[in-house]
Amino acid sequence: MEASTSRAKARAGGDGGARDDTPRRLSGIRFENVTVAYGATVALDDFTLDVAPGQVMALLGPSGSGKTTALRAVAGFVEPTRGRIFIGDVDVTDKPPYRRGIGMVVQQYALFPHMRVEDNVAFGLRANRCPRAEIPARVEECLRLVGMASYARRYPLELSGGQQQRVAIARALAIRPQVLLLDEPLSALDAQLRSGMLKEIARLHRELPDVTILYVTHDQIEALTLADRIAVMNDSRLVDVGSAQSLYQQPPSRFTATFVGNANLLPVTVDRWDEREQQAWVRLGDRMLEVMSHMPARPGEARTLCIRPHALALDGQPGCNAIEATVSEVQWRGSAHRLYVDVGGVEMWADSRPLRSPPSRGQRIVLHFLPGDATLLAGASVGAGTTAAAG
Amino acid sequence: MSSAALSIDVPRAEARERGAPRWAWVILPLLVLVVIFFYPLFFIVKQSLAGDAGPLTLAHYATVLSSGVFKAALGRTVEIAALSTVGCLVLGFVLALIVAFVPFPGSRVIGGFIDTILAFPSFLIALSFTFLYGSAGAFNFLLMDLLHTTEPPIDFVYTKWGVILAEVTFYTPFVMRPLLAAFSQLDNALIEVASSLGARPLRIIRQIIFPEAVPALLAGGSLCLLLTLNEFGIVLFIGAKGVITLPMVIYGKAIQEFDYTAGCVVAVVNIALSIALYSLYRFVLARSGGGRAVFV
Numbered sequence: 001m002e003a004s005t006s007r008a009k010a011r012a013g014g015d016g017g018a019r020d021d022t023p024r025r026l027s028g029i030r031f032e033n034v035t036v037a038y039g040a041t042v043a044l045d046d047f048t049l050d051v052a053p054g055q056v057m058a059l060l061g062p063s064g065s066g067k068t069t070a071l072r073a074v075a076g077f078v079e080p081t082r083g084r085i086f087i088g089d090v091d092v093t094d095k096p097p098y099r100r101g102i103g104m105v106v107q108q109y110a111l112f113p114h115m116r117v118e119d120n121v122a123f124g125l126r127a128n129r130c131p132r133a134e135i136p137a138r139v140e141e142c143l144r145l146v147g148m149a150s151y152a153r154r155y156p157l158e159l160s161g162g163q164q165q166r167v168a169i170a171r172a173l174a175i176r177p178q179v180l181l182l183d184e185p186l187s188a189l190d191a192q193l194r195s196g197m198l199k200e201i202a203r204l205h206r207e208l209p210d211v212t213i214l215y216v217t218h219d220q221i222e223a224l225t226l227a228d229r230i231a232v233m234n235d236s237r238l239v240d241v242g243s244a245q246s247l248y249q250q251p252p253s254r255f256t257a258t259f260v261g262n263a264n265l266l267p268v269t270v271d272r273w274d275e276r277e278q279q280a281w282v283r284l285g286d287r288m289l290e291v292m293s294h295m296p297a298r299p300g301e302a303r304t305l306c307i308r309p310h311a312l313a314l315d316g317q318p319g320c321n322a323i324e325a326t327v328s329e330v331q332w333r334g335s336a337h338r339l340y341v342d343v344g345g346v347e348m349w350a351d352s353r354p355l356r357s358p359p360s361r362g363q364r365i366v367l368h369f370l371p372g373d374a375t376l377l378a379g380a381s382v383g384a385g386t387t388a389a390a391g
Numbered sequence: 392m393s394s395a396a397l398s399i400d401v402p403r404a405e406a407r408e409r410g411a412p413r414w415a416w417v418i419l420p421l422l423v424l425v426v427i428f429f430y431p432l433f434f435i436v437k438q439s440l441a442g443d444a445g446p447l448t449l450a451h452y453a454t455v456l457s458s459g460v461f462k463a464a465l466g467r468t469v470e471i472a473a474l475s476t477v478g479c480l481v482l483g484f485v486l487a488l489i490v491a492f493v494p495f496p497g498s499r500v501i502g503g504f505i506d507t508i509l510a511f512p513s514f515l516i517a518l519s520f521t522f523l524y525g526s527a528g529a530f531n532f533l534l535m536d537l538l539h540t541t542e543p544p545i546d547f548v549y550t551k552w553g554v555i556l557a558e559v560t561f562y563t564p565f566v567m568r569p570l571l572a573a574f575s576q577l578d579n580a581l582i583e584v585a586s587s588l589g590a591r592p593l594r595i596i597r598q599i600i601f602p603e604a605v606p607a608l609l610a611g612g613s614l615c616l617l618l619t620l621n622e623f624g625i626v627l628f629i630g631a632k633g634v635i636t637l638p639m640v641i642y643g644k645a646i647q648e649f650d651y652t653a654g655c656v657v658a659v660v661n662i663a664l665s666i667a668l669y670s671l672y673r674f675v676l677a678r679s680g681g682g683r684a685v686f687v
Contacts, residue, residue, distance in 0.1 A: 075587050097586040104587040110580035114602040123598070124588030168584075175588060 026053035027088030027178035028212050029074055034083035036069050043069040045236040047083070051229075056205055056213040058223035058244075060259065061233030067216045070233075071181050074214060076100055087179055098127070100179075103172030103211075107184040109164040111156035117143070117167050118152040124175040142170040145204065162193040169204065173211075182215045186222060198225055220260050224248065232256045248308075250294060250375050257306040257377060264312075264348040266305040268376070273297040280376050285344040289321045293376035304377040307369055309338075312350035314359075316368035323367045327359045341367065432662070439655035455656040460640060465660075468636040471555055471626075472619040478559035479615045480608055483566030487604075488596065490567070491574035492582075502571065505564040516561040517628035524548045549631045557625045562618060566611035573607035574600070606675075613672035621665055637661045 029051040036044040044066040051057040059067035072078045074085055076097035084093045092100050103124075111120050121139045130138065143149040146166040156164055165185060172180055182201070186194040202225065205213060217223055223230050224244045231241045232255065240247060240256040251257035254265060268282035273293060280293035282305060291305060316322055325341035325348065337358050339350045350367055359365050440447045455461050490498050490505075522528055524545050531543035538544060547553050577600065585595045623638040635643075637657055645654030 075583070077583055077586075097583070098589050098591050100587070101589070102587055104584055106580045106584060108578065108580060110578060110584045112581060112585070112599060123585065123590070127585070127588055127590040127594055171584075171588070181587070 026210055026212075027090075028053040028055065029057075029179060029214060030086040031070065031073075032084045032086070034070070034073055034080045034085060036066075036073055036078050037081045042236050043078075044073065044080075047238055049231055049238060049241060051212055051214060053088075053212055054209050055228045056215060056226050058215045058217055058227035058230045059233055060217055060220065060223040060227075060230050061239075062218055062259070064236075065233040066236035067218075067231075067233045068183060069236075071183050071214055071216045074100075074179070075102060075104055075181055101175070101177055102179045102181055103175060103177035104181045105165070105168045105172050105183065105185045107187045109156070109161070109168045109188070111164055111167055111171070113156050115155075116152065117148065117154050117156070117159070120156070120167055121152075121171045121174050124171060128175055138174055142174045143167075145173065145207070146170045146200065160193075161189050162197060165189065165197060166200070169201070173204075173208070178210075178212060180211050180213045182213060184216055184218070186217075186219070194222075198222060202226055224260070230260065232259055234259075250292065251306060251377065254304060254306075254377055254379065257375070262309050262349075264307045264309060265377070266307065266343070266346055266348070268303055268305045270297040270299055270301040270303055270376075272299055279371060282376065284323065287321075287323060289323075289374070290371040291321075291374040291376050292372055295376070295378060297376060304379060305374055306377050307348075307374045309349050309351040311369045311373035312348070312352070312367045313369070314350075314352060314355070314365060314367065316366070317370070320368040320370055321374070323369075325365055325367055327361055327363045327365055329361065330358050332358070339365075341365070435655045435658050435662075438651055439659045442652045451652050451656050455653050456660070460635070461657060461660075464635045464637050464640045464657075467551070467634060468620060468638075471551060471558070471634070471636060472616055472622075474555050475558035475562060475619040476612055476615045478555060479563045479566045480612050482559060483563045483570060483611060484604065484608065486563065487567045487570035487574060488600070491571055492600075505567050505571075508561070508564045509568070511561070512624065513558075513561050513622060514624035514628045516557050517625040520548055520553060520557050520560075520629065524553070548629060551631060551634050553629050554626055554631050554634055557629060558619050558622055561625065562615045565615050565618065566608070569607040569611045570604055573604055577603050609675045610672065613668065613675050617665060617668040617672060620668065621661065637664075 029049075031047050031049045034044060034047045035042065047066070047070055049057070049070075059070055061067045069078060073080055074087070074092075076092065076095060080093060084091055086092065087100060087102070111117075112123065115123065118136075118139050121142055122135050125135050125138055139152070140149060143152055146169050148163060148166050148170060151159060151163060151167070156167070159167065165188075169185075185201070186197050189197060198221075205211070205226070213226075215223070215226060227244050229241060230244050230247050232239045232247065234255050240252045242252070244260075247256055247260045251260060251263070257263040257265065266284055268284050268289070271281040271283050271288060273280045273296060275296070278292060278294050280291055280297045282289050282291055282297075282303065284305065289305070297303060313320075323343055325343045327339055328342050328347070329340035331338040331340075332354075335354065337352045337355045339352060339359065341348050341350065348367075439451060440449070442448075442451055489495075490501050524530055525548050526543040526546070528543075528545070528548075531545050534544045535541065547556070581599055582595055585599050590598070621638060622636070623642065626634060626636050626639055627642070638661065641654050641657045641661065644650045644657065
């Protein structure tokens with residue numbers, strides 16, 4: 001009996017056919033050693049990740065890092081060569097996409113062009129055999145949720161990009177999915193719309209805390225803004241995973257340091273490490289700096305120091321580290337000044353609040369930072385002064 | 392202003408001085424059209440109205456159009472053309488779906504093979520049907536041997552169904568080609584999103600793919616109807632009993648009975664039908680975004 005009920009629910013697309021008073025079962029996503037290969041080309045390599053129920057997990061990485069492949073594997077559009085995928089406790093690896101009960105929003109909206117907005121939103125409900133009488137109310141509820149109720153009779157071509165994306169989200173949410181997959185949903189929007197939609201998605205998640213969201217993006221701002229946790233990917237593999245804050249403040253690797261936020265990476269030598277305080281003293285040229293290090297550091301070891309550009313200030317506080325530098329370029333960016341400096345042959349940049357009298361090129365300055373704002377990374381710095389692309 | 396005008400006017404003036412005026416270029420193609428198309432057409436219309444030497448009259452039309460042979464041929468022609476077109480649309484849609492959306496090795500070869508069929512003369516299909524399914528064809532020999540019978544079990548080739556099947560075989564690629572072009576334009580994300588929303592393949596075909604394919608189906612279907620209406624080679628080569636179509640009547644009247652006037656009357660009717668259908672085809676193409684479906 002229970003099996004038949006769950007089958008009925010599965011037919012209805014997760015909770016797609018359930019009434020409002022039906023208790024919702026929370027489902028996370030679990031990848032277990034998932035590999036996706038096309039012949040000799042490996043698109044996703046031994047990927048293991050747990051997304052807790054109700055969590056927003058961002059898959060963040062550059063093009064070709066395997067993040068979209070991971071999302072498509074959850075949706076059922078690519079077949080893993082190896083490994084298993086679970087939604088909740090259910091192994092969905094071999095299930096066809098229409099039996100997985102997920103909602104999906106893609107970059108180019110993919111609204112059905114010949115259907116009105118209301119029919120687009122109702123599509124999943126009809127496909128899941130939702131009672132006919134319930135459909136109009138569910139459609140209106142979802143359109144109201146994304147602020148598109150007054151556009152129900154329009155065709156997709158009569159909507160702007162942002163409006164189309166809202167309808168796409170409403171369509172995905174209409175079936176009340178346990179899992180929502182968002183594949184670079186804001187990439188096709190201009191900067192202003194993107195910022196607005198980012199707020200909208202954050203609000204939606206607050207209103208629908210039960211929905212587990214897998215959010216694929218190459219945009220660190222989107223990931224940092226929305227995600228409870230971020231999985232950083234590169235070269236078809238998972239590089240690091242953690243909360244947005246921990247990955248930003250204590251990046252475990254060079255790649256994560258540069259991809260999640262901007263970073264100055266400096267070559268340093270460990271002088272000593274205090275395990276109890278999780279602090280290290282490192283040498284940059286002839287300067288001794290006090291920094292955070294959650295990983296053991298052996299004296300004499302060559303390591304990489306990560307300092308966020310906004311953590312560097314011209315005026316110091318007691319207990320701050322100080323680095324002498326020569327200004328090589330000054331850029332005014334309206335709300336900030338960006339100073340490019342040379343520190344003993346290593347190029348860095350500092351993002352400061354607007355300066356009344358900014359330093360001039362060639363001027364010697366002292367940059368300060370707190371020990372807690374710098375992290376010691378594993379491994380020596382390859383290519384001194386390597387930094388992320390300036391944002 | 393004057394310099395701009397000069398820059399345009401001077402080359403024109405030079406062109407006029409150098410050689411023939413631009414309208415002269417129209418003369419040659421116009422002459423060719425007159426000789427190979429308009430004159431024969433004019434002759435056919437004149438012959439249908441005046442007969443061999445008489446005054447212009449509609450009497451010949453009244454005689455031919457009221458004859459039982461013409462009415463039967465017109466009905467048979469429309470019936471065969473309509474059924475063949477429906478067959479082409481159904482088979483073409485299914486095959487195009489498979490080629491476009493079901494990944495299988497050799498789909499490109501199939502696509503190339505479709506183009507090859509388009510290059511064949513239609514009577515070859517009729518000929519191959521006779522060899523395969525005719526009373527003395529390969530399949531009948533095989534079945535007679537297996538079933539120990541002296542009567543050929545397959546007996547549809549020399550009926551209207553044989554003609555329809557041959558026309559469906561030959562003209563289906565005319566539907567598939569624009570369909571494949573339309574399918575290649577279809578955003579795969581539409582299908583994936585529909586599938587993720589719980590839609591099974593049949594619903595996706597019905598509600599997502601089919602609406603996108605309608606312009607191509609209309610264009611391919613109109614073309615098929617036009618071509619099957621005028622099909623002569625297949626009908627002649629199959630030689631089906633009692634299957635007389637308008638082109639066959641024209642052939643019979645003009646070539647076998649030497650009744651040119653009757654032949655021309657039927658030909659004019661056939662031409663009028665074709666022009667009407669061609670106009671419909673162009674109209675449909677223009678209304679339905681022909682750029683996505685065009686291949687002719």
